[in-house]
Amino acid sequence: MSESNGNSKRPNVEDQDLGLYFLEACRGREMREREKEKEKETEEEEEEAPRELNTINSSGGFVVVSTDKLSVKYTNVNLHGHDVGVIQANKPSPTKRLIYYFEIHVKDAGVKGQISIGFTSETFKMRRQPGWEANSCGYHGDDGLLYRGHGKGEAFGPTYTSGDVVGAGINYAAQEFFFTKNGQVVGSVYKDLKGPLFPTIAVHSQNEEVHVNFGQKPFTFDLKEFEAQERMKQQLKIEEISVPPNVSYGIVRSYLLHYGYEDTLNSFDVASKSTVPPIYIAQESGVDEQEITYALNHRKTLRQLIRNGDIDVSFGKLREWYPQIVEDNTSATCFLLHCQKFIELVRVGALEEAVRYGRIELSSFYDFPVFKDLVQDCVALLAYERPLESSVGYLLKDSQREVVADTVNAMILSTNPNMKESKHCLQSYLERLLRQLTACCLERRALNGEQGEAFQLQRLLSSSRRG
Secondary structure, eight states: OOOOOTTOOOOOHHHHHHHHHHHHHHHHHHHHHHHHHHHHHHTTOOOOOOOSEEEEEEOTTTEEEOTTSSEEEEOSOOOSTTOOEEEEESSOOOOSSSEEEEEEEEEEETTTOOOEEEEEOTTOOTTSOTTSSSSEEEEETTTOEEEOSSSOOEEOSOOOOTTOEEEEEEETTTTEEEEEETTEEEEEEEOOOOSOOEEEEEEOSTTEEEEEESSSSOOSSOHHHHHHHHHHHHHHHHHTSOOOHHHHHHHHHHHHHHTTOHHHHHHHHHHHTTTSOOOOHHHHTTOOTHHHHTTHHHHHHHHHHHHTTOHHHHHHHHHHHOHHHHSOTTSHHHHHHHHHHHHHHHHTTOHHHHHHHIIIIIGGGTTSHHHHHHHHHHHHGGGOSSGGGSTTGGGGSHHHHHHHHHHHHHHHHHTOTTOOOGGGGTOOHHHHHHHHHHHHHHHHHHHTTTOSSOOOHHHHHHHHHHO
């Protein structure tokens, strides 16, 4: 395990860009923190979901809609196939969720029980049963058939009549329509319809009457349990992918090496020794493992110092061990360290000292556009009695120290004369895998027309920890 020596390389232009990378990471984190605050205020403002039936766009001559716009009754005598009383919801089905679902309660099956439930497009002909025309899908009560865009139905489920509760849903994860009867899943089919789809019901014989539940009261069907089962299916698919234990061991080990967690690494090696044979992930990827074992003890020491807020000592160690990193006081790395020193003074309430330090060290950075925003945020800490609760409170969190520690860690790795590419300093193998996972999930969602839950890696990791 080697530390710095006279052969350590000097940072070049590419290496200086490493500091700017972490400066951008800091800005990105600031934006994410502020977006989180907005999300808390708006509770992630959900898409508008259907709440009632659309009395404007319906075959009004054949149905009577209740004043609350949640019940519909067929009052005419059915003469032919175009005398359908069909009505859509007032809004299309929300798409930014795992599953959308609604139900109807059949109050009266009327003379023939020609009731149907399903989904239709905005341009659907409002005199036809769902599923009889293109861009529609419907489960029909009189014959139990499923219709998908043409007049011929396919065997699907049981018929339904007075007293039954029937539901229709869209499973965006599986890209399927599914239907229920009296709280049980009847079946599902591939969702081959694109664009906004409206929950739709139809009645087609005298005295047929149904009540619609868009979620204003509990469903007969256990939707929460269905969602949990769907998530479990997704988890099981992931778990079916076989990863040799020594590979996962190597990925975790490389992460600890990359960030200089030497003590944790040693404990991890001891705990894994008896069950997992060593593996050098770096060899498999064409990168020598020495790139991330370089200066491990120095990197560990500096990370601990920065985590503890000892910025002056950190500067001293860098000047002693890696003077080439801090010789340019206008570099992004020096800037982040100076900002952190200012922040630490604010943390302990030494405001007068913080002002003096800011005038000496931070003021010179104000003329550089790339640094200006962060300088302003640092100085703004002085304006609040409770800065941690302010819009710039993110600077006082431990995660800000981690950004600075990561910057110093990457810059030390960049001094390794055997380092082939500077980009290897930025992220561990584990993080590169997670970035690839994120890209794949986003691409898959794009192929599904941006339907389904938005992929959020942090939420996925949090749910995995809870599990």
